[in-house]
Amino acid sequence: MLNRRTALKTLGAISASSAIPSLALAQKKEAPLAAPLRFGLIADLHGGLAQDAESRLDSFLSVMSEEPCDGLIQLGDFAFPNDKHQVYADKFNAAHDQTIHVIGNHEFDYGLTRDDCYRAWGIDTSYYRRDVGGLRILVLDGNDQGSPTHGGGYPSYIGPKQQAWLAEELEKTDRPTLILSHQPLAGKSRINNAEDIQSLLAKHASKIVACLNGHSHVDSLVQIAGIPYLHINSASYYWVGGKERMAYYADPLFTTLTINPETATLELSDKSSRWKEKSPKQIGYFERENPPPESIVTPRIRPQHVSPTELNVMTWNIWGRLNEDPRYTVDEKTARERTIEIIRNSNADVVAMIEAYGSAADIAASLGFHYHTAAADANLCIFSRYPLSDVELLEGLNPFSFIAATVTLPKGQKVRVYDIWLTSGGRHIVAIKDKSVSDEAFAVGDDNRHDHLKQLLEHPIFKKDIAASDSIPLIVAGDFNCVTHLDHTAATSKLGLNQSRQLAIKVSQAMQQAGFEDTYRAAHPNMTAESLGHTWTTVGTDYVYESDKGFVKTDAHPRPQYQNPYARIDYVYALGENLETVDAEVITRHHDYPTRGFPEFPSDHAAVITQFRVSNEL
Structure with a gap:
């Protein structure tokens, strides 16, 4: 067939x-030419x-x-x-x-x-x-x-x-x-x-x-x-x-x-x-x-x-509450406009967004995407180039933290997508740099996020989706507000990476035990300084965060600005034999400002995008 x-x-x-000359001239004897055709x-x-x-x-x-x-x-x-x-x-x-x-x-x-x-x-x-x-x-x-x-x-x-x-x-x-x-x-x-x-x-x-x-x-x-x-x-x-x-x-x-x-x-x-x-x-x-x-x-x-067999899935906390604040307008483009440009330039097909906060309709219209969100000003939103179905709210789960939808791809294959946000309460991620906090104490500080995640892992609909994942692949993406045990091992400690901590993080262990693949780490299994994949924070020492004010500019620093990212807390997890991770990357720059982070890059979180190959088997 x-x-x-x-x-x-x-x-x-x-x-x-x-007989088309441009194709015939490029033909090679050793293999048939797969030349693109282009029409005006x-x-x-x-x-x-x-x-x-x-x-x-x-x-x-x-x-x-x-x-x-x-x-x-x-x-x-x-x-x-x-x-x-x-x-x-x-x-x-x-x-x-x-x-x-x-x-x-x-x-x-x-x-x-x-x-x-x-x-x-x-x-x-x-x-x-x-x-x-x-x-x-x-x-x-x-x-x-x-x-x-x-x-x-x-x-x-x-x-x-x-x-x-x-x-x-x-x-x-x-x-x-x-x-x-x-x-x-x-x-x-x-x-x-x-x-x-x-x-x-x-x-x-x-x-x-x-x-x-x-x-x-x-x-x-x-x-x-x-x-x-x-x-x-x-x-x-x-x-x-x-x-x-x-x-x-x-x-x-x-x-x-x-x-x-x-x-x-x-x-x-x-x-x-x-x-x-x-x-x-x-x-x-x-x-x-x-x-x-x-x-x-x-x-x-x-x-x-x-693309009938490839799917690009992004997750991004866009810091949406202030993305139309004039303080973060650059070259007459609002932070929201730059957010849209970054998504479009990434070729993302599906976006699991966090902190949308009133941006969803505008972003969907600008991209021409379908979208699902709990309310116009909701935290979470799933955007898709392809049609969405099964978008009802999950009974017993707070839509501020968990929403889901099914994406139908061009060949009819379905992929189930969960967009999640785990609490940022309790011990903050910045403590990872505090040498007075032991590895054991730091890991225990994520137990509240593990409890939060268990609400999803133990939900009957989610369990059903896991059971069906070999026929309908399952993606869980979002802002987990915690690091992963995969990034904090004896090997990374020996190399002096990631604060040299060895951490038994229950959240990532639970995802692994449920069968999920951390797609960024699967695409970059060799831990080096270049493959850390830190997603927080993109804001350098030019800015300091103040409650209720957002990031406030400090004394000027030389350009390009100093960067201080130190944790990978945003993930695209995948489960299902018909879903293969091809590649993954972390996006920390707007394409028009390749040497600048925040505010040209309009969020304190980096975006994570994974390229999947989806099996044709339905």
Whole structure:
């Protein structure tokens, strides 16, 4: 059976023997080439309707001419297919020898027809097959008449004849397949018979790389039955109706899609703009608070990273109560904005966040992620690139300290995630540097955290999740407020690492006895000064902590500032035979400030991110 990773590997093998010059030149005799394919994408340009549409097209083509692509794709509502607007198609077709056209609903304005599209664009049919470098592309036409649920307006339907063609193509294809349509097949503004088409595609999910659409003028990723459905934002505007009609983007939006068979990933590049004048919110069109990711209105195409077998899980205490405090704004960016940038740059798929404190909705909207939290101002929040389920509160457990959700990955595999915070009460972690406190006394100081953890370990739902972990892998991540016995051993003491303490910490021992793997230490088993992985604190001697004030700047120190991290207290634990730790790292810097810790890095805790490989077995 051709699963999606196998399909993308097959793409590499087929590409190696294809006639595309860039691939053929790089081919090596000793192994088939797994060369990425890259396409320029533009949607909903609206030539003849939108302001400056031709200059927006020119910008797209100019950028694509400087970034070699294997083809150019327009996802419909491109330009009126008549003589007056023929220049759009002429420019597009002249820019590359592999151009792919999708018919949108506005191509039928002013009495125009499919025949006009055929003539203007140089295509023969409205739905068709195209092979590019070992990738099969199936172009659909969502403008069929005859929908039994049509409620007026433009048709939005894939009729029986086209469905039969699609079923036959999917049945016989021997290579990975990309599905293109103008109207969405899932999510916002989906076609009338979307469920029928989704069911058909689900039967062949292992062959389908992704489904791409325009039409909705939103930027989102929807996952159904292991298939990514990507909505590509308009190049020009968001429709608001009324006298304003359109809320224009100041700069054109477009993107590139890269399909990498070697890593089995799909990536959309980032393209940002701003509202040219009033935003939809300012106009009063878009009034809902905290909209779901599939209906976010933004002048942007955000980067997307879709990996069918890899999962990046982050845990981070973001110090959220003060992340919009103007004292911690740097270069006109709030601490919250820098937090979002760090998460986005990390390629995290799931984030177990601590100290969210009112940040959750804003962070989720900015990332385009699903999220689960107990309340708008709650401590804990789980964010996910992929859909979340089983998010009910855990009876008997305080949601300030324990929440859980199930993540469904693109191929249908499920991963159970717990986000936890253990009490910081009692003996504080700073005592680890106090030589007057013995190792035994220090370890006993974490007994209250062990008691706190036992509430989770002994909970019936958690026990059930442990029992099922070989089929549904289990991740427990968060701020444990204590070190681990794995970092404080006779060996580390001999090396003079971690205060030379030897500590029997009951919390980490209990996690180990329950079968969990400390993923950072599993990825870095050899303890050295470089692999300590300290997560607290990122704040150097430039700042001192004062209760109710946060970190207050002390006398200036030379740059770069002195750092004083001394404990690893944030963890990503994993359990389950279908979950393999590939790598893990601690993030202590914002990528734009590589030599600076706090406050450029917006929290006193480092982030921990683990890369997992998830088995395809369901």
